[in-house]
Amino acid sequence: MFTTYYTTLSRDDLEGLQKNKPQDSFRVYRREHLVHHLSQYILEVPIDNTYVFYYKRRKEGVIYRPLRAFTILDRWTPQVQRLFAADAAQRVVHLAEGYEEECRNILRTVRKFALGQCTKAELAVAYAEAESILARGAFPTAAAAKFLPHEAAMDAAELAIEVDAQVSTLPEEHNHLSTLLWQWLDGSRTANDVRRELAE
Numbered sequence: 001m002f003t004t005y006y007t008t009l010s011r012d013d014l015e016g017l018q019k020n021k022p023q024d025s026f027r028v029y030r031r032e033h034l035v036h037h038l039s040q041y042i043l044e045v046p047i048d049n050t051y052v053f054y055y056k057r058r059k060e061g062v063i064y065r066p067l068r069a070f071t072i073l074d075r076w077t078p079q080v081q082r083l084f085a086a087d088a089a090q091r092v093v094h095l096a097e098g099y100e101e102e103c104r105n106i107l108r109t110v111r112k113f114a115l116g117q118c119t120k121a122e123l124a125v126a127y128a129e130a131e132s133i134l135a136r137g138a139f140p141t142a143a144a145a146k147f148l149p150h151e152a153a154m155d156a157a158e159l160a161i162e163v164d165a166q167v168s169t170l171p172e173e174h175n176h177l178s179t180l181l182w183q184w185l186d187g188s189r190t191a192n193d194v195r196r197e198l199a200e
Contacts, residue, residue: 001048001049002046002047002048002049003046003047003049003052004031004044004045004046004047005028005029005030005044005045005046005047005052005061005063006028006029006030006031006034006042006043006044006045006073007026007027007028007029007042007043007045007067007070008029008034008037008038008039008040008041008042008043009039009040009041009043010039010040010041011040011041014040014041014043014072017067017070025062025063025065026045026062026063026067027060027061027062028045028047028052028060028061028062028063029059029060029061030054030059030061031178031182032175032178033059033060033178034178034181035157035161035177035178035181036059036060036157036158036161037059037060038081038150038153038154038157038181039150039154040150041072041073041076042072042073042076042185043067043070043071043072043073044070044071044072044073045067045069045070045071046069047063051063051065073185075184075185075186075187076184076185078149078150079114079115079149079191080184080191081149081150081152081153082110082111082113082114082144082149082152082153083111083114083184083191083194084153084156084157084180084181084184085110085143085144085146085149085152085153085155085156085157086107086110086111086114086144086156087180087184087189088140088144088153088156088157088160088177088180089103089107089110089140089141089143089144089156089159089160090104090107091140091160091164091176091177091180092137092140092160092163092164093107093137093141094137095135095136095137095163096133096135096136096137096138096141097135097136097137098135099133099135099137099138100137102129102133102138103130103133103137103138103141105126106126106127106129106130106141106144106145107141107144108198109122109123109125109126109145110123110126110144110145110152111194111198112198114149114191114194115191115194115195115198117198120147123145123147124147126145127142127145127146127147130142130144130145136163136166137163139159139163140155140156140159140160140163141156143155143156143158143159144156157177157181160177161177164176164177
């Protein structure tokens, strides 16, 4: 029986895969666990469950076979990575302990940069400001302002989940962020939505 899983790869790993130099094993993730394992590229992979060893506590599986069939999720662009990072950080801004407004302004700059509405220098200033805020809820904001978009997405999501877990009584709080990620990946949330929000 085949099941759809996902894997995430760096540019170098993807190029190796496309040049028919597959690795002997791959880490794969269920749809709801993908948010914990982001990278530059997301691949959808149909896999025979016979060959997958899935570890629920680690939220990942391992397939000990070369990966032959896959589809790259083309909506996971650098722009979407950065906009998702801002959305992830926004979810915990209320925990920034007196710095909520500063964090919102920083995330506004992050979104504007993703949309081509401000410069690298402005993003750098926003990142430096975020780094200077030591409140727990501001850490995902600093991550979202990183220059490399896939790092911003990965770190903002991870830190938002971590901060949520420290204050939440819900054991599956990461599900909210997973839902948000898939809104970007399935196209139900787009850059045009963010443009409208910034204009309000």
